[in-house]
Amino acid sequence: MNSFDERKERASTWFRALRDDIVAAFEALETAHAGGGREPGRFEVSETRRAGDGGGGLMSVLRGGAVFEKVGVNVSTVHGVLGERAQKAMAARGVPGMAQDPRFWASGISLVAHMQNPHTPAVHMNTRMFWTPHAWWFGGGADLNPCIEYPEDTAHFHAMLQAACDAHDPGYYARFKDWADEYFFVPHRGRARGVGGIFYDDLNTGDWEADFAFTQSVGRAFLPAFVPVTERRLGSAATEADRETQLVHRGLYAEYNLVYDRGTKFGLETGHDASAVLMSLPPVAKWP
Template sequence: MIELDEQQRAAQAWFRSLRDSIWAMLEQLEDESTLPGSAGRFEKRVWQRTDHGGGDGGGGEMGIMTGRLFEKAGVNISTVYGQFNPDFAKQINGAAEDPRFFATGISLVIHPANPLVPAVHMNTRMLVTTKRWFGGGVDLNPALPDAAETATFHAAVKATCDRHNPEYYPAHSKWAEEYFWVPHRNRHRGVGGIFYDHLNSGDWAADFAYTQDVGRCFLETYPRLVREKMHRPFSEAERIAQLKYRGLYAEFNLVYDRGTTFGLKTGGNTDAILMSLPPLAIWE
């Protein structure tokens, strides 16, 4: 167990608190659902990581819910540390000089049962090597895009960004547009949002506040989008469209997602890393 500094403790505590709030929010939506079956509840699985060098490497808590509204919802937190593999260290900001690292964060992916309700992804994290920064974002992934819904989501995200820096939304939404592109399918994974990395403005408290607000934006905005459509009936054709879209989602996460690569390269819990994959998907 390493000794965490004040900033590391504050970030770790925030991600845990946010996780607890998100679990409660999603379980409340499960209670409100009129779909058949019992309301889902999160099951927590604790895991420990062994460092590349063989010592203690931290760990995390994986939370999975299988419900009637959310076919699969995964919300994980982790705090890991140790040393990067020498080859991987060269790819990480500030690690080529010294392979030691610390990372704490939250990651979630939600796959609704109703294809009219959008899937969503959100993650935020703090990393420390010889440098210190925040990264993450939130993006909407509807199987059946709705222009009004997309506009509502982006307006909420933009308002969050603008409270901190008017340059954030243009830059971070463009980053998301580029990042969530699936080259082999020649299309985007979803309808965008924001993505940022290596955020170190020189004011740690301001960067942390922005990262916290990204989490709050998800917590406040996603339930509104869910409640708008969760009781609407859907057709078999819409369900098939959803399952086909999930195939695209899985392809991106397995081939291009940085978080997947980071987790696997640093000896994270494989089930927690791959919790983002949908429970059911089809390919043509």
Template sequence: MDEMTDRKARASAWFRELQEKLIAAFEACEDEASPELYDGEPGRFRMEPWQRGEGQGGGRMGMLTGRLFEKAGIHFSEVFGEFSPEFRAQIPGASEDPRFWACGVSLIAHPMNPHVPAAHMNTRMVVTTEGWFGGGGDLNPMMDRYRTQEHEDTKDFHAAMKQACEASPSGDHERFKVWCEEYFWLPHREEPRGTGGIFYDRLDTGDWEADFTLTQAVGKAFLDVYPALVRRRMGTAWSEADREEQMFRRGRYAEFNLLYDRGTTFGLKTGGNVRSILSSLPPIASWPAE
């Protein structure tokens, strides 16, 4: 087995394991949700395998419609093939050779309770004639009272992402934090999507092991911190006004994903699973008259 084949296999195995651990963590939160606040039985993920083209990989889509999580998706994919001619110039190393391999895990969580923050996490490895990692995690509180950098949820989330960056010499928390703030920005609204986290892409420091360690640390940090934040807020009762504020904020979330998110574009232009890609959209949102 050559070096790159071994690296792909190791990354794929890790992403599969991360998906399983995240699913278990979300289902544990579902089990703990109080029946006094949440109707119905604890939700469980529906697992759906899918194939890309003819023998060009695929993945395993995990969707949850529960009592605590109104909608959550935790997806694994491992695909390969060739970039379309119009897309090759946008991808490092693809203009000389259009073949690619990509593998990763993506997660989106839209809780029922407006007091519980929504969240996103993604970690991936991409190989063309070059190779790199990308990913990160960001927190998306749905109510203005939580949408400050001084709020304890955001402070704890940032601390977890900082600790992940410190696990590897490839980590640069300050740079990745600013990158996240700049990336998850809605220019037409002149506002951030959430309260941030970290974001990095096309990470190739020349030390593959360090870059892989960082990517693993990001997944582990999210696995630890987000369920803890969910448990902190999920026992808080909410009002109809709180729910309306949540619907408004979800509308902003949807705008970003449809207009600006590069992951959405990459997935659609590489023949990814459309249902999986668009599962990041909230189940219900609103655009009230302004």
């Protein structure tokens, strides 16, 4: 096993372990807050496959729970040869040699949660590692998507992400927060899809161990950033107007993911399981 084979295995194993921790925490949240005629939700788990025997992963989706209306936690490790469009996209990002050797390997976790109570915010998180024979990098982040914003929730979420960033580089938080504000902006609506968080991609400082450690810290920060915000709002009374606001905001979220999201485009272009790629879409949405 060469050094990068070992590193790929370590990264893939980590993403799976993070998936297991989050699934367990979310089911515990369901158990703690079930009642009033609503049973605690549980994840349905299915295997996913990339076309052409190019690896796969697990898709875990919980629907109709006490806390989550729909939440998906996907983990995958895929490999193969990039198609022409993907090669051009990689070359445009500065990855050398793709025309000569377009092999790739990628592993990561992706999570999107849409909530029952309109006062509890939707959320997204992902972390990943990408490898080609010519380059490697990490990417990921997390962002909060409330339809009804509470400043103290936004502050808490950002504080947890900032602590994860500051433990590795005092410049990371400001840099990656600004990147998230730019990345999660919906140009055709002229607004952000939520209250931001952090986003990073193409992270290769030359020190694989340091970049992997940072990516792990981002993953570990997710539950402390999100669960307290959720628990704070679960008892809030919601009106029909609140529900309408939530459904319209979900329409904005769906527009972004279908039109702009890099992960959606990459997954569909490289032949990954379409249901897993589109797991992020809300169960119900409206457009004004």
